[in-house]
Amino acid sequence: MHELSIIQGVVDAVRESAIEHGLARVNKVKLVVGKLTAALPESLCFAFEAVAVDEMFKDATLEIEERELCCICTCCQSRFQVNEDYNFICPQCGHGQADIITGRELYIDYFEGDEV
């Protein structure tokens, strides 16, 4: 499962950073996830519940911010949003090549924790 390995990586990274900052508990983890990653928020939350169960994470919540898939046409430079059909044809000029601006994101925006 794609989401499970993502969350495993996220939890490992947060744990490492929390220890570095002297935090004993993690309360909240905020993730930014682009549509192009094909990671479903529900599945990410489910995976988080399954993985983040130890002392440090037992009260932690996961917040996910989804980023739409947006492109810029390489021909006329107009920006447009791409939906689930993955149609990258420019709606302005019909050009078939576009650069992705947002939608590939997959990173930890921030996390919060306690020292005790």
Ligand SMILES: [Zn+2]
């Ligand atoms: Zn165009």
